[in-house]
Amino acid sequence: MKQRQGLAAVGFLAPNLAGFALFTLGPVLVAAGLSFYKYQLASGVSPEFTGLENFTRLIGFHHTPETGLEANDPYFWQYLGNTMFLMLNIPLSMIGALILAVQLNKPLKGRIAFRTLFFIPHLCSGVAIFMVWKMLLTYEPNVGIINGFLWNLYSLLGIPPERAIELLPGWLIDRNWAKPAIIIMFVWGAVGGFNMILYLAGLQNIPLELYEAAEMDGAGWWPVLRNITIPMLAPTTFFIFVTSVIGGLQGGFEAAYVMTQGGPEGSTTPVSYYIFTTAYERLDIGYAAAISMVLFALIFSVTLINWRFGGKKLEAS
């Protein structure tokens, strides 16, 4: 029977492994190889092996007499910084998701309706809704409803119109407001999504005896949250955090492409968008492959941290 199972296993695995070899394993090896070549797809010139040149151009530094040490590709560092900054949405939406999950874990009227409606923004997150947000975040308060709301708020507070117009954020057209604008949108999309569902499942696994004991001791809601709920949810939190960071490092492309083209002044360009423009607009395939390999290395190190510290905790849950 063992023999037959081995043969059968080959048959069952064959389609998946073939596709996997063609569309995952092969491409990864090719990407790793390409990152050592200068390869301009449009030029018709064959790829030329340049060793580590792409990588020194990307993450290396050079010395200039005027300014001292300077990055060879300052854009890359700016965009990596943008990517990290935009990941601020992760802690914000995790806190929001936890609050919502704790509320929804109570015997409410219409829990399923709430949960369904909370999930819909996450579901819609994508090109269609990013276009909508681009309109919502329009500067002119008679068009963009967010500034429209602020405008009404200012007039309620008695701020004169000429001052109020200065106080309205420029959102997507102002380099200081563009990142917060995108973070707000990401939080909107993430807060009731996967994270909340996972927190809800986690909450249902906490033994009720713990809460009963706390209640007998007369503990208030904050000590209960701090000493029971949050520690018991730690594995879930860790899982959500790690997967969000991995997603965040490679994310942000669609929002940048649809809403800002990475601007103003590159302030909303994430690394993924840089890879896109390098590969498909400048057709600088070798360099784009090098950027993607550096991104891969970053994600790989996050995953290693996950395996090192997260594996045991999660299996215990």
Place this chain on the structure above:
Amino acid sequence: MSVVAQPQVGRDIEERPPDDEGHASSHSRDQPTVWTYIVLLFVLSGMVIPLLWTLLTSFKYNVDVTLGWIPPRWTLKNYVGVIDAFSFARYYVNTLFIACTVTMIQVVTSVMAAYAFARLQFRGRDLLFLGYLATMMIPADVLLIPQFVLMKKIPEVLNFILGTDFFSGYLYFGEGYIGHPVGLDSFFALIAPGCFSAYGTFMLRQFLLGISHEIEEAAYIDGCGPVGVFRYVILPLAKPALAALAIFTFLGRWRAFLWPLIMTDSDSMMVLSVGLQKLSDLYTNDYGLICAGSVLMLVPMILVFVLCQRWFISGIQLGSVKG
């Protein structure tokens, strides 16, 4: 059938409210207060407002966009405009065709591989599976570049090997252009890379591991081979997990943007997300039109989600369990 320990997929956690054993409701911490409802309704309004605004604006004339929320004059002109001005019907058909095809093939390849990994004994199984899992952390950006080059070169290479010029030619279905056979601007490029998923395999393997061995052994004793067990024992039991994966895959393909963006040139090969983006580029200030396009893209997703929620929610939990 008590030997079958059916894993809990498709049974929504919300079917068991915490007070159904009676004791949870005796706790003051579990009781919602007025503040609970206030917080939830506040958050809910923040979430619903953008969607509601989109829906209302899609029924407005463009000159009325700045005049409050409720359209002073209701109109369907934006919907007509979207469908007329663009090959929107074509985008719909393309997207639906791609999403359904990818979903069917991916579910089949994933459940087959998951069965081998979860239920069959063979040498090197665990090592192979570990390698498989490891590839789940490869960022899509890494794969896109070589896949793009592959798709760009594949027609030339196939033409050269087989000595034809078929692969750079054009295909027609009746009168309609349906792209190249392979390479850029082909259904092959839009469908094939999505058909094989390490995530789907992983998620289904998790589920199949939970199925009791006894019924499987009974089938072996009755003379079934591995194929028979797969067909008559595993597949029927795995239906809820297959449904969950199918919904994930379908929704993922419906909204996919980057890959179709770099794979398509011609208007008749575009999918909804790419077509919609093109529309919003051309008609930046026609808010009603853009909102109508968004509504047309979002409504099917919301419908699928609302109708298939129970599988969807339990599928999320299945995919997050550490293997």
